[in-house]
Amino acid sequence: MPTIQDVARLARVSPSSVSNALNGRTQRMRQETFERIQKAIKQLNYQPNQIARHLKTGQLPILGMLVPSTANPSFGELAVAIESVAQKMYNYRLLVCNTQRDTAIESAMLNDLISLGIKVVIVNSSLADTAHLSLAAKKGVTIISYDTRPDSMTPLPYDHVYPDSHMTGWLAANHLIAHGHQHLALVKPAGRTISRHEKTAGFIHAAHMARPKIKTTIIEVPTTQSYGDTELGKIGFEAAHEIAINPSRPTGVVAINDMIAIGLMAGLRQHNLQIPRDVSVIGMDNIPTTEFTWPPLTTMAMPVQAMATTIVERALQHIQTPHTLPDVFCFTPTLLERQSVSTALSSHEG
Amino acid sequence: MPTIQDVARLARVSPSSVSNALNGRTQRMRQETFERIQKAIKQLNYQPNQIARHLKTGQLPILGMLVPSTANPSFGELAVAIESVAQKMYNYRLLVCNTQRDTAIESAMLNDLISLGIKVVIVNSSLADTAHLSLAAKKGVTIISYDTRPDSMTPLPYDHVYPDSHMTGWLAANHLIAHGHQHLALVKPAGRTISRHEKTAGFIHAAHMARPKIKTTIIEVPTTQSYGDTELGKIGFEAAHEIAINPSRPTGVVAINDMIAIGLMAGLRQHNLQIPRDVSVIGMDNIPTTEFTWPPLTTMAMPVQAMATTIVERALQHIQTPHTLPDVFCFTPTLLERQSVSTALSSHEG
């Protein structure tokens, strides 16, 4: 690989002039000199070494991102969206790390990113315990949390860019209630995460507000300690069993994400329950396949593009203006009506 | 962030001793010295700066990876698998880039990775034109191609670790033939990629070998120039229309990947065609959701774990032994029988 020295030698100028040319300080030299440098760069097929540049400037054009698992398309999609805007708007790259929802892995990865000199990390912490995040923030890394509202207890330690989970749960439940369902269930994996807790709260809130009162049951399916989201479908599948054998079973169920909803529908079918005739289902995330499930899944869509844009803008804001204060950006989910929800049959209710 | 200097000062030794301690050359110093260094490291919460280390050693513990899009779970999963083994076995990270199946983006990303000093890039080139890969290889980057067999025309320019696409197509077609289907279709996006071409060849080969001969039709659905795999479902959905309106329609169809198969099944349903009664469907990839589609999708499973392991082993082999010769590692897909294929009804055939 040619270095800036090689270019300088070939163009018969000093390395500093090449550096100036590279960094747009072209007014500082004669047109003729600039052209000679350009020619040498072409000729040697020279590419500046970002690593060396970084050591000097403290800037590596890479954003970090921590997700539970890109095997879950909702994260895969967000990652693509963020990568795309970071690349197009700022020429930054995205280094995505899969945490498998394991605190130890998550902490280790954060440390790795720090030692790579990455200054901003986008995090779906997925864990209720966010001590390691605050710690990283203290080490000088800018954290941008998504999928989680700020913990109101403390002064804001870092940015939050997230969809309103409470509203997500609330809208989903209300859609079911509006269709006459009087017994609702919510399916989620065991283990506490802030966003799931929020969705649940919104769900319950909607049920409590309704007149007449709505019965709710929360179905928590146990999981292995750390999981890469591949088993989300199974979680839904198992929940279906619980629902099916329940003599006074719920007629409307919301799954805390689409992967679970897909497994849930399969499990319901297994028990000869028809969707939506026997039970209505709502998912969350609007992953691409939900358009093609049977029946097409009614789900909560997140404004992925808008969130990705805000996340990247904030990231670069922090990089360009070091002492920018943390802020909060809450996005509104929308209900995407497809065919997995229908009016409750009164005969099904006690 | 503390530097090695800070540690040295606190432990009252020279930076080189700290460096030695850091890099396992502990026999070179007294136990007592080592402990003092350890203590200083702990106390300052010191983490070595990988960037500076890299500039010296030329080694950044990161592997690059180019995929069409992690929004497609088959790539998302592979990425997770590779990241996990790279991390566990060698403490390497994975930098995943989404090419959106666009040659220009793909080339630009390769250059970026090179200028980051990344030495090995795992590539699903997805494009028939692989000139930029050979070029990168010439620039000193080690390429590991997956999902593609070597182009036999040239001397092997880089490693190939891939599932046998020809066999994949062949096995899928044969499964349908064994179930008595006499008119088969293959659905794929327009645009040539080596692996898709191979799958098609295997499919056609199987049909030609059969007695009596099998009728085949290839359905190519046009796509936008570059696409992030999100629209794969739509491709299948459109293909279903073509199949449905065909008066002498195929009774068995293989989709070139699962996302397309899922869209295809939805489209077939739209036309009141039942699966597998009216048409049998086989997918490829075995992405997690295929277990829960309706009906559960029969598909070709790839040995993801084994491939991920080989890919990472080869990557580090090249890093540790610079002049390792390129080699070829072909993996065997297996047919995963679920419920989207049934025996052909003879009444359906002319």
Place this chain on the structure above:
DNA sequence: TTGAAAGCGCTAACAG
């Protein structure tokens, strides 16, 4: 308009 020189944090001879 251009070049010389110092230094980012670390490693690896080599000397002591």
Place this chain on the structure above:
DNA sequence: CTGTTAGCGCTTTCAA
């Protein structure tokens, strides 16, 4: 056993 030293490739004053 430990320290001194010379860079890795680049940027950035500062001087010419």
